[in-house]
Amino acid sequence: MFLRAIRQPLGAVSVGILALVLLLAILGPLLAPYDPLVGNAREILAGPSAAHWLGTDPLGRDVLSRLLAGSTLSLVSAAEAVALGLLLGVIPGLLSVYLGRTFEWITLRLMDSLITLPFLVFAIALTALLGNGLHQAMFAVGILVAPGFYRVSRAAALAVVNSPYVEAARLVGASPLWVLRTHLWSKVAPTVAVTTATMMGAGLVIVSALTFLGIGVQPPEPTWGGMLATDLGYLYQRPYGPFIPATLIMLTVGAFNGLADALQDSSRSSRTPSSRTVARLRKVAHV
Amino acid sequence: MSDPLLSVRDLRVALADGTELVRGVSFSVERGGSLGIVGESGSGKSLTCRAVLGIIPEGVAVTSGELAFDGVDLRALSYEQWMPLRGRRISAVFQDPGSYLNPSIPVGRQLAEALRASSALTRPEARARAIELFASLGLREPQRVARQYPHELSGGMLQRVLIAIAICADPQLLIADEATTALDVTVQAEVLDVLADLAATRELAIVLVSHDLAVVAQVCENIVVMRDGVIVESGPTSTVLGNPQHEYTRLLVADHERYGIEKYLAARELARV
Amino acid sequence: MSEPSRAPLSPAPLLEVRDLRVSLGRGRARTEILHGVDLSVASGEIVGLIGETGSGKTTLARTVLGLARIDSGAVTLGGTDVGSIPGRRLRAFRRAGLAQYVFQDPLQSLDPQLSVESSVGEGLAVRGGLRRDELRARVLDALDLVGLEPSFADRLPSELSGGQRQRVAIARAMVLEPGLLICDEPVSALDAASRGQVLELLAGLPSVRELGMLFISHDLGSVASITDRIVVLYRGVIVESGSTERVLTEPRHPYTRLLVGSAPTLRGGAADRGTRAELRALLADHH
Numbered sequence: 001m002f003l004r005a006i007r008q009p010l011g012a013v014s015v016g017i018l019a020l021v022l023l024l025a026i027l028g029p030l031l032a033p034y035d036p037l038v039g040n041a042r043e044i045l046a047g048p049s050a051a052h053w054l055g056t057d058p059l060g061r062d063v064l065s066r067l068l069a070g071s072t073l074s075l076v077s078a079a080e081a082v083a084l085g086l087l088l089g090v091i092p093g094l095l096s097v098y099l100g101r102t103f104e105w106i107t108l109r110l111m112d113s114l115i116t117l118p119f120l121v122f123a124i125a126l127t128a129l130l131g132n133g134l135h136q137a138m139f140a141v142g143i144l145v146a147p148g149f150y151r152v153s154r155a156a157a158l159a160v161v162n163s164p165y166v167e168a169a170r171l172v173g174a175s176p177l178w179v180l181r182t183h184l185w186s187k188v189a190p191t192v193a194v195t196t197a198t199m200m201g202a203g204l205v206i207v208s209a210l211t212f213l214g215i216g217v218q219p220p221e222p223t224w225g226g227m228l229a230t231d232l233g234y235l236y237q238r239p240y241g242p243f244i245p246a247t248l249i250m251l252t253v254g255a256f257n258g259l260a261d262a263l264q265d266s267s268r269s270s271r272t273p274s275s276r277t278v279a280r281l282r283k284v285a286h287v
Numbered sequence: 288m289s290d291p292l293l294s295v296r297d298l299r300v301a302l303a304d305g306t307e308l309v310r311g312v313s314f315s316v317e318r319g320g321s322l323g324i325v326g327e328s329g330s331g332k333s334l335t336c337r338a339v340l341g342i343i344p345e346g347v348a349v350t351s352g353e354l355a356f357d358g359v360d361l362r363a364l365s366y367e368q369w370m371p372l373r374g375r376r377i378s379a380v381f382q383d384p385g386s387y388l389n390p391s392i393p394v395g396r397q398l399a400e401a402l403r404a405s406s407a408l409t410r411p412e413a414r415a416r417a418i419e420l421f422a423s424l425g426l427r428e429p430q431r432v433a434r435q436y437p438h439e440l441s442g443g444m445l446q447r448v449l450i451a452i453a454i455c456a457d458p459q460l461l462i463a464d465e466a467t468t469a470l471d472v473t474v475q476a477e478v479l480d481v482l483a484d485l486a487a488t489r490e491l492a493i494v495l496v497s498h499d500l501a502v503v504a505q506v507c508e509n510i511v512v513m514r515d516g517v518i519v520e521s522g523p524t525s526t527v528l529g530n531p532q533h534e535y536t537r538l539l540v541a542d543h544e545r546y547g548i549e550k551y552l553a554a555r556e557l558a559r560v
Numbered sequence: 561m562s563e564p565s566r567a568p569l570s571p572a573p574l575l576e577v578r579d580l581r582v583s584l585g586r587g588r589a590r591t592e593i594l595h596g597v598d599l600s601v602a603s604g605e606i607v608g609l610i611g612e613t614g615s616g617k618t619t620l621a622r623t624v625l626g627l628a629r630i631d632s633g634a635v636t637l638g639g640t641d642v643g644s645i646p647g648r649r650l651r652a653f654r655r656a657g658l659a660q661y662v663f664q665d666p667l668q669s670l671d672p673q674l675s676v677e678s679s680v681g682e683g684l685a686v687r688g689g690l691r692r693d694e695l696r697a698r699v700l701d702a703l704d705l706v707g708l709e710p711s712f713a714d715r716l717p718s719e720l721s722g723g724q725r726q727r728v729a730i731a732r733a734m735v736l737e738p739g740l741l742i743c744d745e746p747v748s749a750l751d752a753a754s755r756g757q758v759l760e761l762l763a764g765l766p767s768v769r770e771l772g773m774l775f776i777s778h779d780l781g782s783v784a785s786i787t788d789r790i791v792v793l794y795r796g797v798i799v800e801s802g803s804t805e806r807v808l809t810e811p812r813h814p815y816t817r818l819l820v821g822s823a824p825t826l827r828g829g830a831a832d833r834g835t836r837a838e839l840r841a842l843l844a845d846h847h
Binding site: 163168174175 | 625627652653654656661663665668669670673679687
C-alpha cells in the first residue's frame with residue numbers, strides 16, 4: 001500500500017519532501033555551518049549572503065543553522081504525541097470489539113469526552129500542571145489525539161469481526177489471535193497509517209503553535225514556532241523573515257497531509273476490485 | 288379494434304462508446320394485458336424497462352427505435368412532460384422495496400402523500416383511502432401497517448406497500464422489474480397473486496420482468512425471452528413454454544424442469560387422476 | 561473428553577437434534593425462536609430443511625455449530641453433546657472439523673485480501689501439523705473435488721464469479737473432511753447457470769465422501785432436486801417431515817401445502833390461486 005502510494009504523483013512529492021525534512025532533522029546539527037546558539041553581534045539581522053544563506057536573526061545567529069536544529073525538535077515532539085496517541089487509541093480500539101459491552105461502553109465514553117477538549121488549551125493547562133516542557137505538552141496532545149486512532153481502528157475492526165469469513169475462521173477453531181493476525185490486521189493497518197500521517201501534520205502545527213506562544217521551550221533553544229514569533233517582532237528590518245520558518249512548517253505539514261491522502265487512495269484501490277470485476281459480479285448478483 | 292397501450296419498436300440502447308446493450312427489441316402490450324420479459328442478467332431486460340420509463344442511467348442512451356404509450360411518443364418527452372405520466376399512467380416497482388421508501392416516515396403517510404399528489408383528496412380522506420388500498424392488497428391489519436416504519440415491515444409487506452403507491456393513481460400500465468426476486472416462496476406467490484388480481488379487476492396492464500420463467504408464467508398471458516440484448520422468442524405463454532422453438536428458451540425450460548418441483552407436481556397430478 | 565470420531569455409516573445418526581429450544585435477544589427482548597425442534601441427519605443422506613424468513617432455520621444451523629446457546633434439549637454431533645462442551649474445548653472440537661458450514665452470501669464469505677489457497681487452507685493451518693507443501697496438496701485436492709483447477713489457488717475472490725466463490729466455500733468446508741456439511745441457502749444468490757452446477761456438485765458429494773448433509777433453503781426447487789428427505793420448519797416448529805417425494809406430492813400440514821402450492825410452475829397458477837388464499841387464511845387464523 002505504501003509503495004503504491006509513492007507511485008502516485010502526490011505521494012511521491014510528499015514522501016520526497018518528508019524525506020528531505022527528515023534528513024535535515026537527523027543530520028541538521030552536523031550540517032549546520034554555525035552554532036545555532038551563538039550569535040555574531042556584528043551581523044545582526046543580515047540578509048541572505050554567501051556566508052549566511054538565510055541571513056541572521058536579531059541576535060546575529062545564523063538562521064539556517066537554527067532552522068536545522070529546530071527541525072529535530074519539532075519532528076520529534078510531533079512524533080512523540082502521535083506515538084502516544086496511537087498506543088492509547090489503537091489498543092483500546094481493537095480490544096473494545098472483543099472484550100464485551102462494559103469495556104466497550106467505558107472506552108467509548110472516555111474517548112467521547114476527550115474529543116470535546118480543545119487541543120491547545122488542554123496542552124497549555126497540562127504544562128501548567130506538569131511543568132513547562134515540550135514533552136509535557138506533547139503528552140497532553142498525545143492523549144487528545146488518541147480518540148481519532150480509537151475510532152478508526154474500532155470501525156475497521158467492527159467491520160471485519162462480524163463478517164462471514166471471520167465466522168468461518170472461528171468455525172474451524174481459530175483463536176482470536178489468529179483472527180487478528182490473519183484477517184484483522186491487514187484491514188486495520190491502512191486506516192491507522194492514514195490517521196498517523198494526518199496526525200503528524202496536526203501534531204506539527206500544534207508544536208509550532210505552542211513554541212510560537214513560548215510554551216514548552218526555553219530560549220535560546222531554536223524552534224520553528226519560536227523563530228516565527230521572533231521574526232514577527234522584527235518585520236520592519238527583515239520583512240521576509242517570518243516566511244522562512246512559516247514556509248517550512250507549511251511544506252512539512254502539507255507533505256504529511258499529502259502522504260495521508262496518497263495512502264488513503266492507494267488503500268482504497270487495493271480493496272475495491274476493478275470496475276470490470278465489479279460489472280461481472282453485478283451480473284451474477286442480478287443487478 | 289384498439290391499438291396497443293404500449294408499443295416498442297426496434298428499440299436500441301447503447302453505451303457512449305457505441306456498444307449496444309439492447310439491439311432492436313420490439314414488443315407490444317394491450318390494454319389490460321400482461322407481458323412477461325424473461326432473461327438472465329445482462330440480457331437487457333431491465334434496461335428496456337428503464338427506457339420505457341424514461342429513467343436510463345448515465346452513460347447510456349436510446350439510440351433508435353420507437354416507444355409509444357397510448358399514442359404518446361415517449362422518446363420525445365421532456366422531463367416536465369414526463370411528470371404527468373410517471374406514477375400516474377405508467378408506474379413501476381423494483382427489486383429492493385426498502386430502498387424506495389423514506390425510512391423516517393410511516394408507510395401509511397407515504398402512501399397518503401402519493402395519493403394527495405395525484406388526486407384532490409384531503410388529508411383524512413387520503414389516510415382512509417391508504418388503509419383501504421392496503422387492505423385490498425392483502426395486508427392484514429392495514430391500520431397497524433399504516434402506522435409502521437419501513438424497517439419494521441418484512442420484504443413482502445414492503446413490496447405490497449410499494450405496489451399500493453404505484454397503483455394509487457390508477458395507472459394504465461405497471462412495470463414490475465424483478466419485484467419478487469428477493470422474497471420467500473410463499474410471499475412471492477402472495478405478491479404475484481396480488482398482481483394477477485390487479486390485472487383482472489382494474490384493467491391494469493402489467494409488464495413483469497424476471498429471470499425466473501415460472502414467476503412470469505404465473506401472471507402473464509404473453510411472454511418475451513431476451514438474451515444478449517435481443518428477443519429470441521415471443522408469443523403466448525402457454526405456447527412458448529409448452530413448445531419452445533428457440534434453443535435458449537428450451538434450455539431455460541429444461542433447466543427449470545430439472546431443478547424445479549415440476550416433476551413432483553406432475554406425479555401428484557397423475558396420482559389424483 | 562475424547563476427540564470426536566468420524567461417524568461411520570452406522571445406523572446411529574450423525575446429527576441428532578432433540579426437543580431443541582433456543583432463544584435470542586437479551587433481557588426483556590428475549591424471545592424463543594425454536595420451540596422444541598427434532599431433527600436427524602445420517603451419514604450418506606441429504607436432508608432438506610425448508611424454512612422461510614422468520615422460521616428459525618438460521619438459528620437452528622447456528623445452534624448445531626455451537627454458535628447459539630441452547631435453552632433446553634440436546635444437539636448431538638457424532639455422539640458428542642454439543643451443548644455440554646465447555647468454552648475452551650469448543651475450539652478444539654471445531655478444529656476437529658466434524659461439522660462444516662457453507663454460507664449463503666458468496667460475496668462476503670471469503671476474505672477479500674486472502675488468496676483462494678489461504679482461505680481454503682485456513683482450517684488446516686489453524687489445526688497445524690502440516691508442512692507447506694502438504695497443505696497446498698490438500699487444498700488442491702479440495703479444489704479438484706469442487707471442479708476448480710489448480711490455477712484458482714492463487715487467485716483473489718474478486719477475480720471469481722459467484723458460482724466459483726461458492727465452490728471455493730465448499731472446498732474450504734470439505735478440506736477438513738467433515739462428517740456433516742450444513743449448507744445455508746448456498747445457491748440463492750447465484751444466477752441460474754451457476755445454481756445448477758453448484759447443486760449438482762453438492763448432490764454428488766455424499767457419494768464420493770463419507771458425508772451427511774443438511775441443506776437449508778426456502779427454495780423448493782433446489783431442495784427438491786437434491787434431497788432425500790425434507791423437514792419443514794415454520795415459526796420455530798417442525799410441521800412436517802418425510803421423504804422428499806412424499807412431502808412434495810402429498811403435503812399434509814397447511815403450511816406445507818401452501819409452500820408447495822406457492823412454488824411457481826411453468827403451467828401457471830390460475831387454478832391454485834384460490835387454494836392459496838384459503839390456506840393463507842387458515843394459517844392466519846392460527847395466530
